[in-house]
Amino acid sequence: MTLQQRITQLHHQAFTVDAHFDLCYEVANMRERGDKKVIEKTFLNQFRAGSFDLIVSAIFVHNYFLPEMGLRKALDQISHLHAEIDESPGLFRICRTCKEARQAKEDGEIALFLSLEGADPLQNDPGLLRIFYELGVRGLGLVWSRRNAVGDGAFFASQREGQKGGLTPFGIDLIEQAERLGMFIDVSHLNDEGFLDVMNVAQKPLIASHSNCRALARTMRNLTDDQIKSLAAKGGVIGMNSVDAFVHDDAKKATMDDFVNHVDHIANLVGIDHVGIGFDICCGFPNHLSMPDNVEATDLISDHGHLEEFTEQLIRHGYSDEDIMKVLGDNFMRVYSETTG
Numbered sequence: 001m002t003l004q005q006r007i008t009q010l011h012h013q014a015f016t017v018d019a020h021f022d023l024c025y026e027v028a029n030m031r032e033r034g035d036k037k038v039i040e041k042t043f044l045n046q047f048r049a050g051s052f053d054l055i056v057s058a059i060f061v062h063n064y065f066l067p068e069m070g071l072r073k074a075l076d077q078i079s080h081l082h083a084e085i086d087e088s089p090g091l092f093r094i095c096r097t098c099k100e101a102r103q104a105k106e107d108g109e110i111a112l113f114l115s116l117e118g119a120d121p122l123q124n125d126p127g128l129l130r131i132f133y134e135l136g137v138r139g140l141g142l143v144w145s146r147r148n149a150v151g152d153g154a155f156f157a158s159q160r161e162g163q164k165g166g167l168t169p170f171g172i173d174l175i176e177q178a179e180r181l182g183m184f185i186d187v188s189h190l191n192d193e194g195f196l197d198v199m200n201v202a203q204k205p206l207i208a209s210h211s212n213c214r215a216l217a218r219t220m221r222n223l224t225d226d227q228i229k230s231l232a233a234k235g236g237v238i239g240m241n242s243v244d245a246f247v248h249d250d251a252k253k254a255t256m257d258d259f260v261n262h263v264d265h266i267a268n269l270v271g272i273d274h275v276g277i278g279f280d281i282c283c284g285f286p287n288h289l290s291m292p293d294n295v296e297a298t299d300l301i302s303d304h305g306h307l308e309e310f311t312e313q314l315i316r317h318g319y320s321d322e323d324i325m326k327v328l329g330d331n332f333m334r335v336y337s338e339t340t341g
């Protein structure tokens with residue numbers, strides 16, 4: 001079997017998941033400029049070329065709108081996604097469980113999970129978590145790289161700041177509530193103090209949807225070895241982020257080989273059951289939020305259609321077909337089914 005045949009076969013067999021893509025945010029931005037059928041025209045061919053089955057679609061609110069417009073902007077993003085589904089029937093659907101996601105694949109549609117990238121739209125109202133759950137949101141990213149009512153985010157690079165804090169009482173309440181409701185908790189973007197607090201409160205497996213290893217690239221957005229071990233001890237999964245600034249200390253030198261070194265590092269530390277995809281493809285969008293601190297960044301995986309480059313590198317690093325299937329989606333599906341039912 002040639003390398004290409006093996007990649008094609010793997011992509012055909014796998015249930016492939018991207019645990020973090022700012023789809024709701026990008027779609028809303030484009031629709032507010034007057035575009036329609038954004039997913040069908042811009043993303044669908046890429047999702048299909050990469051044989052993605054489930055895209056976890058983040059609701060993200062720009063700093064500019066916070067705090068007053070956070071709730072409104074989050075609701076708008078969900079509303080825009082529904083409009084997209086109405087305009088492009090039979091192509092993709094919002095799912096709430098793994099069973100629904102697998103059914104979507106059976107029916108030839110791409111499954112979307114809704115996830116909050118930062119609990120900012122809730123402001124400090126714990127009752128709103130239930131409302132977002134009822135709207136189909138299943139992922140709760142606690143913070144983005146800024147402070148909110150839950151806790152402090154991890155910055156992309158060091159900057160002037162006051163003392164850092166861990167989770168607030170509101171943050172602890174949200175974690176307990178999310179686990180009761182059946183949502184999965186995402187610690188990407190959380191600072192180290194908050195991370196430790198989450199580990200003490202959370203009972204169920206949780207994820208870092210788009211974070212790499214700090215041992216290989218020193219940004220605070222990446223996880224320390226101790227953090228990787230404690231996530232794995234809870235049965236969690238870490239999504240590999242293809243933004244070069246999170247792959248290599250000298251971002252411009254980052255290669256696909258360097259990227260898959262992060263997979264190796266986690267696999268050596270805690271096993272391959274804790275690695276997935278959270279490519280965080282974002283840098284190519286005209287309205288992409290520029291990184292704070294003027295961090296320059298490029299996506300090593302330029303769009304979802306380029307999944308082959310990642311799979312090829314996994315093969316070159318010696319992973320078995322079974323391991324690769326886990327990384328492509330089985331690991332994240334395990335956590336999603338243990339949390340959302």
Ligand SMILES: [Zn+2]
Nearest residue numbers: 117189210280
């Ligand atoms: Zn992010």
